[in-house]
Amino acid sequence: MLDMSVVILSCIILGAGAFFVVVGAVGVYRFPDFYTRLHAAGVTDTMGSELILLGLVLQAGFSLIAVKLIFIGLFLFITSPTATHAIANAALTAGLRPFLSVRAGTASPGSDRSDQE
Amino acid sequence: MALSVALIVSAVAIFVAMLIVMLRLFIGPSLYDRVLAVNSFGTKTVLLIAVLNFIGGRPEFLDIALLYALINFVGTIAILKFFRYRSFQMAMSSVRGRAGMPVDKEE
Incomplete structure (x- = not known):
């Protein structure tokens, strides 16, 4: 009974994790930005x-x-x-501007940050 | 039975996600899109190796996954540092300017 519930919980968590991974990739x-x-x-x-990884740990048990x-x-x-923060910091330092609105123009890689004030 | 189906479904989902992220890696307009895609691809590779461990029943795959997670993070930081300073040699403290601010304003 307990084994079956752990298996079902592991399946649900694995499915949720797969859903999040695919949604993030899409x-x-x-x-747009x-x-x-x-x-x-x-x-x-x-x-x-x-x-x-939590779903896999539930399947592995104590080992x-x-x-x-x-x-x-x-x-x-x-x-x-940490890697996400480093990429964001590097992009902002290099002058990549966020896409704020349609009228503000597109975010181009080489645009200078200082021309917006 | 249900567990192996869930494992195979999650492996296929991770593989599809890797393909989609690789599309962004090829068409990404800026350098940082590509770095982001490579980092995300590496994370998904770690997950895929960990799931394949359970599908194939080979516990030594987990060591590879652990090592790949470390190399992925260090590689991302190294790529970012290289494209900011165009060199692996220079230390962070020897560059003029505060961290987080643009060092060179030409171009």
Whole structure:
């Protein structure tokens, strides 16, 4: 009974994680601006990867495999937002402007940030 | 039975997500779109290796996944640093200007 409930819970969490991963990828493909793509990728990558690893940990039980999966989850939980922040900071430093409205013009890679004030 | 179906479904979903992210990697207009796509692709690769471990029943894949997670993060930071300073040699503290502000204003 308990085994069956753990299996069902693992299936549900794996499905939710797969959903988040696919939704994040579609967002990275379809969003109009770099910063919106960054938002889609950064949020859903962390959520989806943690959910998938949690589903795998539920299947592994108490073993070395579960410990390794928890370590991978810890690394991803720390490094994924850090990498996202580093990419955003580098893009803003290089002068990539956010796409604010249709009238404000498109976000081009080489445009200077200082001309907006 | 249900568990293996869930594992295969999540593996296929991760693979489809990797293909979509790779499209962004090819068509991405700026450099940072491509860096973002590479980073996201690496994270999905870690997940795919971890799921394949359970499908194939080979526990040594998890070590590869752990190593890949580390290399992915360090590689992303190295790519960003290289395209800001155009060199791997220069230390952060030897560059004029505050961190987070543009160093060179020409072009």
